[in-house]
Amino acid sequence: MSDIAERVKKIVIDHLGVDADKVSEGASFIDDLGADSLDTVELVMAFEEEFGVEIPDDAADSILTVGDAVKFIEKAQA
Amino acid sequence: MRRVVITGTGMVSPLGCGTEITWSRLLDGQSGARQVSGFEFEDLPARIACYIPTGDGTGGTYNADRWMEPKEQRKVDPFIIYAMAASEMALDDAGWHPKTDEDQIATGVMIGSGIGGLEGIVEAGLILRDKGPRRVSPFFIPGRLINLASGQVSIRHKLRGPNHSVVTACSTGAHAIGDASRLIALGDADVMVAGGTESPISRMALAGFAACKALSTRYNDEPTRASRPYDRDRDGFVMGEGAGIVVLEELEHAKARGAKIYAEVVGYGLSGDAYHITAPSEDGDGAYRCMQMALKRAGLSAGDIDYVNAHGTSTMADTIELGAVERVVGNHAANISMSSTKSAIGHLLGAAGAVEAIFCALAIRDNIAPPTLNLDNPEVDTAIDLVPHKARSREINVALSNSFGFGGTNASLVLRRYA
DSSP, rough: OHHHHHHHHHHHHHTTOOGGGOOOOOTTTTOOOOOOOOHHHHHHHHHHHHHHHOHHHHHHTOOOOOOHHHHHHHHOOO | OOOOOEEEEEEEETHHHHHHHHHHHTTTOOEEOOOOOOOOOTTTTTEEEEEBBBBSSSSTTTOOOGGGHHHHTSSOOOOHHHHHHHHHHHHHHHTTTOOOOHHHHTTTEEEEEEESHHHHHHHHHHHHHHGGGSSTTTTTTTTOOHHHHHHHHHHHHHHSSEOOOOOOOHHHHHHHHHHOOOOOOHSOEEEEEEEEOOOOOHHHHHHHHTTOOOOOOTTTOOGTTTTTTBTTTTOOOBOOOEEEEEEEEEEEHHHHHOOOOEEEEEEEEEEOOOOOOSOOTTTOOHHHHHHHHHHHTOOOOGOOOOOOEEEOOOOTTHHHHHHHHHHGGGGGGGGGEEEEEEEOOBBBBBHHHHHHHHHHHHHHHEEEEBBBOOOBBBSOOOOSBBOOOSSSSOOOSEEEEEEEEETEEEEEEEEOOOO
């Protein structure tokens, strides 16, 4: 995993209180990791804070999995 | 109207996590007061408070992880976790875990708080100032709202009846129990989880109450001596934290399932001073009318009262309340014991009335009046037994609990032995 992926994974583990082995690239925040809509808002905020990027609301709506978040951040930082 | 009884109690207090551990330490004369810690306090005029003892959950300590998952705790202020803990204890104690639609819909929640998530509001305010609105958590609002104690408890236990909350400063807990009892009496619910919760010990709240000149400041080096209701050397209240929750139940409902009954809620009175935002009216008229209304509702006379759990905050207002009680009880004064348990646990603000109503139920159960600590030199003479220093064993069949709050809001509850 890339550095970004590791950091995303750590944020997800901390915020959702889930086991590390569940946080795969394809894991859906809501369907697989037990998040609700407010949890996803907070996750997006935490990604913004950690990586110094801005994730507009319409982009945030399409970040549904761990992999989605990693891809968005990689692109934003490129 | 239908009759209402208490069938379960739960408590998190500065004397421990649990009703029985708190009660035994209270009767033993222990104090929960100590110097504040965990935040900057050197510049505060009041530097003591009554803290819940925390630990791994053994020995009467409170372990938040036992009551709410760590990832959920992060989203709420502690007053909500205290309410979750005390509610679960109360429901377990009552043996009431509704599973059917009918039972869940017949069970409601009415938990209040005086000020709710003050600390979380302070923190969010700093984030808003320093980082802007995009960094304000989506859990800021639902983790601070006072009625979210009722909301969280209802979600956890699937209680789908009336869901309500009370905010009347230091009368909150008593109003919640009184109002919830009425919902049962009127037939809107068969069971109510009711009480109060508060987590005020913070730099912000100590600064605010100190500015109102409400807090004790003279005993910062002797915390356990600071809360001294009726004593001539008292100088303000000592802040406390915790929650008190009762399971209230319609009498026939409780009997039908063979529930243990602590006491019957027979009287409830409410009044307003219409006088001052923080001070009680000097003639004690609001307190007097409140107690009279509760006795009238109970169908009892002043001579029936055995024990009064006073509001008694260790402020100048103590003698006003005492005068009002003397006026209510007249020449029965010598037969009455009246104590302020705030001398041991401090002032739990919105939780105070609920915790103290539970103490009244236990005083009836065990025929014992808990003590008023530190009452070395009563400021005024009275025929009423103020139970100085040591608990007093005596017959207690009827107990009255007083709560008075900022804004001149008063509540009195009357409990009677169920026989």
